[in-house]
Amino acid sequence: MKKLVFVFLSITQLTLISCDKNFLEKKSDQKMLVPNTLEDFKLILDNNGIMNKTAAFNVISSDNFVITDAGFQVLSQIERSAYLWEMENSVFGTSTDWNSAYQQVFYANVVLDGLNKIVRDESNKMQYDELKGEALFYRSYAFFTLLQVYAAPYDPESADQIKGIPIKLESDVNVKAKLENLKDCYEQVATDLITAEQLLPRVQQISTRPSATAALALLGRLCLVTQNFIDGEKYTLKVLNEYAELLDYNSLDTSAARPFPSVHPIGTGNVEILFYSPFHNLSFLSISNREVTIVTELYDQYETEDLRKYLFFMERGEGVINFKGSYSGSRQATMFSGLTTAEAYLTAAECLARNNKPELAMEYLNRLLESRYVTGEFHPIQTGDSEGALAIILEERRKELLARGTRWTDLRRLNQEGLFNTIIKRTVSGEEYILDVKQSRYFYPFPESEGLN
């Protein structure tokens, strides 16, 4: 009898023990994966829903668009606060702009830390470098955007004494982000972008993936902020040497509701796009929101021969002029943000003008504008005066880069320089609100959950 029990035990129990090991290795959810291969990292960086999103509140706070009282009534609390520059309001405490930018940083860090554990060799170096470059770019794009929204405007004199933003360079969530000064923050972004530029393919076929030219274009933007116009000129001219495509606005249908070609795929899509990263969804930035109109004084600056007047706007009568010129094209519902060649032209022109090369500056500007005007109707602008050139370029910059998120950065840096002090006024329900040039009013508070205020 004892033998029988023993046999029974051995058979049933031992089989369980022996199969134990492999038996419990089975994934509980087949869709779960532990990212540790290059292919996994690619999947993580290709998460457009997270990696390709740009902070949007600053568009509401800028001076290009106003909303009617009726439209204001239906805005969310956070959009209202952004519109009225209530920078002290706690609604920004749960800001998606902040959280999602740091989520991009986290994803990028997961990939960068993961790549460190993989040996780069002959067989994988192409993909390895590209992924490393992409991760560095995404992280820099997020940091740069955060700096424009949550940090004080850049002052070259005191940048190393001004509070920047928390800089997080490792994926371990338990490591606290370091709050760096403004100077160090911008240096971190610049260094990473320079590295990324070396690693990335010159041009990408997919507009949501960053390329070397996109990295250079972002460096150009950064140089405007840090008032490093020498490097700014260098980077943007390099972009345009490699890829200078412009969209001929004459080829577009001005009567179309969504006149611009789609962002994707590159080639058949919009040739000007270097990097696509649309805004977060906000009702203020919805193409269907009729209550948001362009400010009249800006609209009046577009000449009759300027095709942008027809491709960017639709007149609905009664003085209602809505913006329709998003580069997101007809296929994407959210408004375009990201980097384009057109912006590189304008940045190059500005840097050239500031570096005292007005003629060359105007040459780049004219090349851009030529594609914007009715064929044969454009008369190139000539000037030998740097300051005059700068004024023209900045006016064209505002007219060209509408609803891209760049205007806020421009207002900050130009007011800070004291060159063009812009005071923004708007009226809601009969009450007037004013945003003066004070730097402290030009950035939003960190979320309270950060514990850094």
Next chain:
Amino acid sequence: MNRLYLWRVMRLILLFMIAGLLHVSAASKAQTITLKGTRLSFKEVIAAIQQQTDYEVYAFERLLKETTPVTIDAQELPLETFLAAILEGQPLEARVEDKTIVLSTKVAAPAERLSKADGLRSTLVLAYPEVRGLVVDSLGQPLEGASVRVLNAEGKRTTLQTTTDSDGYFLLRNVPEGAQLEITYVGHVKQTVVASVDVGNVVLKAASSELEEVEVMVNTGYQTLPKERATGSYFNLGEEDLKRTVSTSVIDRLANAVPGLIFNKSSQSDAYQSNISIRGQSTLFSKPDPLIVIDNFPYEGDLENINPADVESITVLKDAAAASIWGAKAANGVIVVTTKKGNTSTPMQVSFNSTITSGDKPDLRYDPRMSIADYISIERRLFNEGFYTAQESNLNKPVLSPVIESLIMRANGTITEDELNSKLKEFERVDLQREQEKYLYQRKMYQQYSLNLSGGAKHNSYYLSAGYDRNSESLVRNSYSRVTVKGSNSLSMLKGKLQLTTDVNYISSIQAANNSSTLLYMADYDKLYPYAKLMDESGRPATVFRDYRHPFILQLQEQEPNLLDWTYRPLEEIELRNNRRYNRDYRIGVNSKYQVIDGLSIQVLYQYGMNTINVENENSVDSYFVRNEINKLTKINADGSVVRPIPLGGILDQDNRETESHQFRSQINFNKHIYTDILLDAIAGADISEHHTLGTSVRLYGHNPERAGITMVDYVGSYQSFINPANQSLRIPFRDNVVELTDRFVSYYANMGLSYLNKYIVSLSGRIDKSNIFGVNANQKGVPLWSAGISWKLSDENFYNFSILPYAKIRTSFGYNGNVNKSLSAYTTASYSSMGPVTFLPFASIQNPPNPELRWEKVSVWNLGLDFATKGNRISGSIDVYKKKGIDLIGDASFPPSSGITNFRGNVANTKGNGFDILINTQNLKRQVSWNSIFMLSKAQDIVSAYLPLQTASSMRYIQSTLRNPVVGKPLHAVYSLPSAGLDPQTGDPLGYLDGTVSTDWTKIISNTKYEDLVYAGTTRPLYFGAIRNTISWKNISVSMNVSYRLAYFYRRNSIRYNNDYGLGTSHGDYTFRWQKPGDEKHTQVPSLPTVYNVNRDNLYVYGETLIRKGDHVRIEDIQAVWNVSETWLRKFSLSSLRLHFYANNIGVVWKKAKGNIDPDYSGIGQLPPVRNYSLGLSVNF
């Protein structure tokens, strides 16, 4: 019902019916017999007995063939004398019990066998070195495991005792002369006999409701043991308790019937809130449900799948000693369901049950709404203030209500002021709630039928049943039907050493869900305007405004005759929907048990399960849903040709989920006296299980049910919106998906109970569970859990002289139960998606950051219990006190968002729980009219004892959620509110406190109020709860009523939130009571209409302390009446029993602490209390 299923059911029934038995039965009146005759056949004799007495006679037909003819002359001979006379010389013996006579083959009595073997020994009479006997029940079936104890001269139990073997025989050695033997068996009345060499047959009667005699058996899912010998806290519900209430699901029958178990009815719920909790909740973000075990194995399918008629008993395992045998699945308690089986040597019994339940229509007016006149006047006001201007001009043409459209028409001059006013008057006359009651609701009607057959011969037994349920729900066009078939067969082989039980279960149910609240939505989320008409004057379904502006739609249809009808008629829509959920569940189990030697057996169990759920939502091409989808993307070219990217045809959504499970167990059982007074009852074994789920979701376009045809569509292309041509980014909705889940467990367990003199009992239990937790090293996948308990039957001690309580047992236990959370991992994990939004490239999302410290949740439970009974069992019951500690519970830690995450889920929380369960049974009257009461009182408290420190963030997060507010020192389900200072007497604005002073700076109040400033009321889960049940019986009629109570808890009452539309969106009835003029603040707490919209003004009121209410209440749950039809009546219809049953539930709240008409358990937004149901049931045994 599908024909195929019916055929399958019938085939199964036939299969089992083949093994039938003859059932002889008749009816008669007297108890004496008069019979004269020569050479009468035995059948004739039996016929005479049945005619002249009210006894029934059971016999196997083959046995009757072996009888010899009888010659007799009996004149009013008593039955027993008569039986003795006719059985003289026959190979039969008769057992008479409870109006039945069972004839069976005469068994050679032990003494007889003994004398054959050794004639000398039978003559020894002075001392009995060996005492033998056979213990049988009233049907002559041998009782295995009955206790036989030798009593001393004072009638007290001595240490000399034994139990009967599998054939019911016992043998005791060295029994003193003239000693008394006490023979006891679970569920039977004890017998005392004088010892002799051959005691002969000892018949134990089945016990009635006497507590001392009814030894309750508890089934842990691994073993069945007498509650007497348990140290843990168990609660057992027998068949009678389960039959008391009426419900489709068996689990519902536990409500208000188990101390410590409560049904949570709050509408605020998520995946971490269980409907049922046993002794509170000791988890935050892991599975909160108790483990349900059916016939030895965990069951993970729908609980609706179990037919209550097939359930014999339910045991609820509450403390660690009871539940820890289930290890890592036991943290929330275990509910063990045991289904019915047949009995050996029992003639076939057929029983039929039927219940019809009818329920009232729900009271829609329970949730108070603002009056229609108020609604319309707010719409007018908003319109005049330009509130709709933006929407009016919106290119997506979002829907506006009929009133607004009329006002626009007036503004455009299309209609005159008089026309407008008459239109508005018209609207005011319609009441959507009345229309709903009339057209969308009905009286519900539930029908339940079940038929079962059971019985057995000497070496086998069977139980087979079929059940059919058909529920037509309160909501028109919603229904549920279920077919259940069960067959269970036990075979005893190798002289009873091998027991083989097979069990087959098949359940098929169809649920139709065509009527839902979304039917009456505007723009997919807004409530429909309250003056909507569902049926027009001519009796046709009326049109309501749904997604787009109605005049615009009408205009489009006029311009484009090729468009499909774009108007929406809810009543027509319900008819055109065909949403069904098919649930099919097979369970096939084999249980084999081999008796190796006396007391030692080995057991192998296997269960195969297959659960298939198919949800098919079939939307016909005529339905609005499909017409809208097609129209949205339709393009009409300049030449008039129509392009429809979504093809003309129905849309069929399918969600299929198939779970296949294998559960295997091998176990060794040991049950023997290892020493004269010490009984060892031990089990050890291993479990291995796999649940594998494959799921697919598919949407099929252009579906033609006639031809089973579908059409291909282009998911990648983007299309122009027909409504708003500026929007060119519409896509054909793609919702296909594949899911594959695998759940594997390997567990080793052992459980040991040591009982000395049945007075001192020690139990020990241990278990190791391992599971496939993703990304965790093999050595971290497991968790060892254990428990220990002792019990002491105080009343058996010699020094115990407390005559008021002749029965007292103390028990205590301590141990650990576990809980597993498979959604977490030690590594960074990402989940894969096959198609991204912009580029259509595959992508991955990071699910959780790495957590190398990840551990299983553990709950320690300490329990102290007392079981007692007074003399004659007038008062009996139990008191249990417990303490729980949740250790390493999974919780959310707030992280600074700059880390990349805002929440981190890990083992960050601990909880402390405590409470008690009191159960008291009393027999208040024990005469012709008897009156019994059951009183249950429980306390369950869960306090968070460790969590991460509070963040400085706004206090709003603690206010908004009543689900889970983990703050150290406070209950798990705490409710907080903002301190309020009433209403401003001048403006009716809500007043709050800003830095200690009364203020109306709402935004600052909300942002400056810290956690410490909040008003803490208490928990949203009742701290004390229980029920009182009284049963009064007279003759064959008994009536009972169950009253439940829930005390010491709070809820937040709903009220009006004005938002930016003067409360139109919420349209709560409190609008009527709003502050309107100075002085109103004395009798209302509802603020005035806001002049400027401020979200925080609303928050101050809605989350203010004035809306917190005490939930304490007492409710009559149900009333039941049973009439067991008297036997004299039954004779006429040759029935053995007939039971008529009336039941009504949800009778209503009889007392509550808070004023108003809100039922505290149904206080959520839009929640309605359950309707009152009335059931009539019939149960017949043949």
